Amino acid sequence: MVKMPAEVRETLEKQKPIPIATASKSGVPNVVFVGLLKIVDDETLMLADNFFNKTAQNLAENPKISILCYNGDTKKSFQIKGNVTVCKEGENFDQMRAWVHGINNKLPAKSCVMVKITEIYNAMWGPAAGKQVA
Numbered sequence: 001m002v003k004m005p006a007e008v009r010e011t012l013e014k015q016k017p018i019p020i021a022t023a024s025k026s027g028v029p030n031v032v033f034v035g036l037l038k039i040v041d042d043e044t045l046m047l048a049d050n051f052f053n054k055t056a057q058n059l060a061e062n063p064k065i066s067i068l069c070y071n072g073d074t075k076k077s078f079q080i081k082g083n084v085t086v087c088k089e090g091e092n093f094d095q096m097r098a099w100v101h102g103i104n105n106k107l108p109a110k111s112c113v114m115v116k117i118t119e120i121y122n123a124m125w126g127p128a129a130g131k132q133v134a
């Protein structure tokens with residue numbers, strides 16, 4: 001696991017909506033936007049599955065994710081990769097439901113997707129493009 005440097009955290013905090021990519025077991029890619037992403041700590045993110053379909057299927061068979069963020073003001077962009085655990089009960093699930101239903105209690109809050117960050121890359125254009133930052 002790696003820790004998000006402050007500049008990565010700040011860039012991710014401002015990204016709305018957030019593109020997340022998953023892949024099937026056979027490698028078919030899929031990208032969707034999410035609005036509900038919580039930074040739990042510098043190593044851990046929480047996503048709320050309200051409407052995931054192919055995304056949920058992909059995570060069930062290939063528990064890896066890639067998350068992208070960009071800030072045009074600071075000219076910073078990062079690609080965050082992680083390993084995923086999906087839960088439908090327990091402490092994290094209860095926290096996810098309280099968070100989501102605090103925003104809108106009509107949302108289904110089907111499952112909680114916990115992401116442990118494994119790698120972070122610079123995704124900005126220029127000479128540092130593609131370099132690993134954590």
Ligand SMILES: Cc1cc2nc3c(=O)[nH]c(=O)nc-3n(C[C@H](O)[C@H](O)[C@H](O)COP(=O)(O)O)c2cc1C
Binds near residue numbers: 017034035051053056
């Ligand atoms: C701006 C925006 C924010 C969204 N936020 C979420 C979200 O936080 N959670 C969620 O489950 N779906 C969210 N969606 C829906 C997903 O992007 C997508 O429609 C859903 O996962 C179905 O696609 P899939 O079959 O590829 O998974 C959002 C869509 C948009 C356009």
